[in-house]
Amino acid sequence: MPETNTARLVHRLATLRERLQPEMDRREFLRTLVTGGYALGMAQLLGVEDFLAADDGEVPIVTARVRENPDDPFSLVEQTRDVPAEWYAAVQNAFELNERLARIAYTGYLGSAVVPGDYASGTASISIGVSNEGQSAREMIRDVSEGISINTETIIEIEEIEDGFEYAEPRYVESVDDGRVPSGIACETPSSLATLSPALYHPDEEEAFFVTAEHAFKDEPDPVGHPLALPLDRVERLELGTVVYAHPGEDFVAVEPNGEMRPVSRIAAPSPVRVRGQYTRLGLADLVARGEELEKVGALTGHTTGRIQGVDAVTCFTDEFCRRGQIRWGGEMDLTDGDSGSVSYHSDPDGRDDDVLVAGFNNARTWWPGQSYVWGVSAYKLTAEHGYHF
Template sequence: MVGQRSDRSSQSLESPRERADAGIDRRAFLRTAVSGGFALGVAHVLGADDFLAAGDDEVPIVTALVRTDPEDPFSIEERVRHVPADWHAAVEKAFELNELLARIGFTGYLGSAVVPGDYESGTATVSIGVSSEGATIPEAIREFADDVSINTETIIDVDDVEVRPESARPRILDTAAEGAPAGVACETPSSMATLGPALHYPPEERSFFVTAEHAYEGMPEPVGEPLSLPIRGAKGIELGRVARAHPVADVAVVEPNGPVAPASWIDAPTPVRVRGQLTKYGLADLLAREERLEKVGALTGHTTGRIQGVDAVTCFTDDFCRRGQIRWGGEMDLTDGDSGSVSYYADPEGDDEDVLVAGFNNARTWWPGQSYVWGISAYRLTEKHGYHF
């Protein structure tokens, strides 16, 4: 970044570090940094120290929201990572293009996703799904794309939903004496789903149970309906009643009313504890480094898979589009009964059992040519509704 000229000197300042060293005040520094694109993609404007810690060809991004105290879900702080500036610029442009696509759409548009390249390439792609070979991306979109690659894929037979026979037995607790961890079966009046980890609401400092809203299928208004925890060989336990339903996010928020409290533990092969969640740029960072996510569903159990797209838009199944989605893994990583589980990533700076939630699993592909799980990203749930894991 080339800075503005100082009133005291005509020397051009080539980096944020040089501008700070020249004595520019913090407010002016941040204003210049923001105008130059250095603060795009972060949850809040970062302080000057974050910028000064980066190299001349790097910028800071917020990758996660993490609890400072594992036992206090409201003790949240931002975690920062420095990434190549050219990669950041390409990914930010791709996010802007994807947002434009979601806003205007075009005939045949079924969805899109941002696919960051690796750090060395400094590139990003927007993958666009269309319903027919004849679908044409508006020229204005192509012109806006600039240096961002566009990959168009034709998606066929979206309406032909494949129903797979269930061979797995649901993961049901033997006892709830130690609480109800995520990743096990829960029941609504109409179906079975997977219990997610505790969902927290900072404005009220309250914690809730959570599962997929579509598990209340056939109920036009699930608010007030119960969520139960089946117990093997015993009567199930009512966990609570739906307090809020978010059909676009496909999330049912359940207020506890029984002896069991929401838990931040996931019943993985080695149990793990939710310590926080990944941001949009945190997901982009993992994709750039080809890292994998994990999940535990009530039917398919523990699986892992790579991230395929972030900040995705899906318009496949309803008369509206779902935004802020994550695509990961393959279609075999999710089946009926797994909805309500979360995808997560081992916290690289936490204890051995700590993980960061990536997103909420709601559905999978069933059409030829594509294979992934999709659902709302944790950051989108925070931005749109104020909850966090």
């Protein structure tokens, strides 16, 4: 099959990036661009103008996509930040190596995650989990590491779930007099309790959906067409709508409102917050580099905070397929049954005091010795795969 123009361009961009070095100044960057056969008219495509605008030794990255008009969920603009070029190169190389490891899918591979270093170090590493069967692959992993630090840990008896949580009273919404339903409170499927997510939007339909975890419909092979309800207490229920889209790979469902209740971009935190957008993959890496923590509000465990332990993660613990674009954060005590469907978030650096940006969903937690974190699909993955955004 002949190579397409797009494929040739992607190959040329990859080749060019290999020739760019973090210590280059602007003049050297331009010289490399021109000798590579690129016209300066491609500056915007390659990000050259932003590069030239940054300080020496730094490059701009897109950290988030936020609403220019907070009341218009489709008025998205990019939020940027200048970061050290050496750190950027290390993180990008780690992302590529992590994808390669997932594609190899060697025996015993249970998952991996990129762990960006701080800006001063200019480094990034990869954390890999293997079963007993995967111990023989350690040498192979080192062979393809290409200078990226690899931390490999053997995980045993992962099929035995150890639930150490005591039952807690779910957080019910107190009232919905205006029909606007915030997130972080309990919702009910025909088979279980979960946590309601903030409104999720799709640009093709320009509609706001109620959202929660797909696995909360555990007794339904296909959740589409099944209802999602809002419990006001142990007895009274309000129907929010029915599932119109189910995405088991990313573990979430989109529920079309029934017209009476509407999803909103609000989280019922101790001090309620407003969702104004979401982080990109590099935006999450930036949070790790700066030692920032994420927050979440679950229907059972309430409001908790914790540090990010890995981004762009691959998780193969629970199903016959691997989940990609995951985020790991906090500890296993930050999530229990009924918290699935909540989101992790961080304050918006350019917004009001009550504005936040979503990092990702919370879908599960570790249950094996030696590791402790919550994992779930990152918001940027939902956008890349299905077009949804917060």
